Amino acid sequence: MPELSAAELGAVQVPELICSVDGLSRQPGTSKQLTIDFEAPAVIGTAVIGVPEGEPVELELLLESVLEGVLTTGTVRTTAVGECGRCLEEVGVPVVATFQELFQYPERAWGPPQADQGADEDRFEVVDDTIDLNRPVTDAVVLSLPFSPLCRDDCEGLCPDCGARLADQPGHGHQSVDARWAVLEEMLEDEREEI
Ligand SMILES: [Zn+2]
Ligand SMILES: [Zn+2]
Structure with missing residues (x-):
């Protein structure tokens, strides 16, 4: 710098x-x-x-x-x-x-x-x-100058799934994430059974 x-x-x-x-x-x-x-x-x-x-x-x-x-x-x-x-x-x-x-x-x-x-x-x-x-x-x-400025000290950042700014959307979350995990888990279980 x-x-x-x-x-x-x-x-x-x-x-x-x-x-x-x-x-x-x-x-x-x-x-x-x-x-x-x-x-x-x-x-x-x-x-x-x-x-x-x-x-x-x-x-x-x-x-x-x-x-x-x-x-x-x-x-x-x-x-x-x-x-x-x-x-x-x-x-x-x-x-x-x-x-x-x-x-x-x-x-x-x-x-x-x-x-x-x-x-x-x-x-x-x-x-x-x-x-x-x-x-x-x-x-x-x-x-x-601060190395990495923050809009406020407790800024929650962005949603890791969709990139939405969390401060703008209180309670933001994704149901579909759980569903996707469930599918993954099922696939893993199927694999284990096959082995
Ligand atoms: Zn921020
Ligand atoms: Zn999101």
Whole structure:
């Protein structure tokens, strides 16, 4: 599942999520709070459950200037849509995802400057007084999604015989099942007698 998040969705950038930290950078101790509203640029998640393209997403953000860079703390609120793992009914799942990332000033970052392409993807940097929140936001949302959503905790699922959604049909059952079993049993008994 994680392969879906960064690599594929990284290609679809939300411009609103590239934030200026002008006025914060190089001034440890200062901070600013802001809220960014945007629409999901593509499905965030998997085929089973994800935030649909165009769904409104709200990001509450706290940016704090620290010695090494800008510490970002975010809360993402949106709604994911998925299929109930038992009855396949469409379910809306409220998403509240949080993240905290340090965007480092490049010259103060650890490690050799060029030798880590791909090896250290978890490091974020302040670039030209801006920070790119696309990946932290996407990753936080993907990680917060339930593995297999349910329309309700006690969903009874589908009838194993006809596929009817049991929640829609209280007392649903099949008489014919018993009849079929009876026929099978008779056949088995006949076989036994023949042996
Ligand atoms: Zn269900
Ligand atoms: Zn049935």
